[in-house]
Amino acid sequence: MAVGPRLELRQGQALVMTPQLQQAIKLLQLSNLELLAYVEQELERNPLLERVDAEGGDADDGIEPFETGEADADGAPSRLDLASDSTADTARAALDAEGDNTFTNDSGYDAVAYDAGQDGTYISGRGGDPRFEDGESSFEQSLSEAKTLREYVQDQWQLMPANAGDRLIGAALIDALDDAGYITEPLADIAARLGVEEDEVEAVLLDLQTIEPVGLFARSLKECLALQLRDRNRLDPAMQAFLDNLELLAKRDIAGLMKLCGVDQEDIADMVKEIRALNPKPGLLFGGEPVQTLIPDVFVRRATDGGWAVELNSETLPRVLVNSRYYAKVNRSAPKNGTDKQTRSYLSECLNSANWLVKSLDQRAQTILKVASEIVRQQDGFLRHGVTHLKPLNLRAVAEAIEMHESTVSRVTSNKTMATPRGIFEMKYFFTASIAATDGGEAFSAESIRHRIKSLIDSERPDDILSDDKIVEILAGKGVDIARRTVAKYREAMNIPSSVERRRLKRAGLLEVG
Structure with missing residues (x-):
């Protein structure tokens, strides 16, 4: 071929x-x-x-x-x-x-x-108010602006006794403040940039930490809370041990906190209430970057x-x-x-x-x-x-x-x-999966079922905690055909602890009772 x-x-x-x-x-x-x-x-x-x-x-x-x-x-x-x-x-x-x-x-x-x-609005280059087209400024333009965090701190720092070198170090620390009131730059880097010893920078930092509101110039959340507790004369050894182990509180390891702090469950609950009364971001009292509106x-x-x-x-x-x-x-x-x-x-x-x-x-x-x-x-x-x-x-x-x-x-x-x-x-919010009804009627939205589960858990009492099986039973009584594993999946997605852990946390006062 x-x-x-x-x-x-x-x-x-x-x-x-x-x-x-x-x-x-x-x-x-x-x-x-x-x-x-x-x-x-x-x-x-x-x-x-x-x-x-x-x-x-x-x-x-x-x-x-x-x-x-x-x-x-x-x-x-x-x-x-x-x-x-x-x-x-x-x-x-x-x-x-x-x-x-x-x-x-x-x-x-x-x-x-x-x-x-076609909204018909008009904005001129100078503000758009025809009453001030002759060059005069409006009353609003003459109002003074609120002080920023750095301006407020600078005013207090000027009233505190310090030499010329400390003034320079203080100005650098004030510039290093973030919107929350923290110092995130390492002190060693600030000292190297200024050509001074790190101990000198830390000494000035201790003076700045006395400025109101208490908690400014902290280098970590633990230090911020400790400054506020020290100002209230509540920083005892047990509270210091509590602050040193905040990660256990995040893990809800109450037994571990009790052992490390040497206190009972009631004291732990009181310490948690004190911590909640503090301000973890004192710098935000002065505003910050404008919030982008949705x-x-x-x-x-x-x-x-x-x-x-x-x-x-x-x-x-x-x-x-x-x-x-x-x-x-x-x-x-x-x-x-x-x-x-x-x-x-x-x-x-x-x-x-x-x-x-x-x-x-x-x-x-x-x-x-x-x-x-x-x-x-x-x-x-x-x-x-x-x-x-x-x-x-x-x-x-x-x-x-x-x-x-x-x-x-x-x-x-x-x-x-x-x-x-x-x-x-978001428009995507309105698209949800369906949960079948027990009587074969109209299905339920998965988002509405999650809302019902959260409402049931929020309203439970410390002596009447709802298990996942009990929640399934309650929802079945309302016509919702849902499996226990689905309830557990929705609960975990909402970061809600299990019934055993909720009972322990609510009795310790670590979870709000509905």
């Missing part, structure tokens, strides 16, 4: 992920902070992409802002009515990995702006007709537009300045990229709103009555209800939060 080259025709099918589709899928799973950072990078890279101000853009630009569909003609936010199925279907499978994930270039996005909020992606509010209003948080949605006027201007000037083919190709690529980003942002917003609305529809009982009415829910149930792929729902619910009348929750 002769061997030689030949040609063959084969036909096949394959799913190809275009770069635009990959971008759209990537945007879906980004958190609001990651999305803002990504859009900032695109604004720096793409000259045809512009940011829209809070008023929706400059009217002189000739670019009309694009509405995402979350507000009606009157400007009111879209509302989810549990009695009807009127949720908009504008993002039908646009980001669905199993649907037609293709976009056309004739969709009319040549000069549009993405502005989901910003929800979706708001859920009660509607006037008894349903639920589901709104996207406009503050987390980037507002960008495509400046097609600039693109057209560059093209018109091409014959005059001799714009070459490479420049034209670059501008065309920037235009397509900007259009795709605007469309992807809009589809991301619509998809999040659609998934959130279905979650609210499914978890109506939780929103009205609490965690005990949380229903078992999985990604497939939501995906089938909104006719999207399960992977799309998974991406949407990743790194997203929802503000409800019962608090702010």
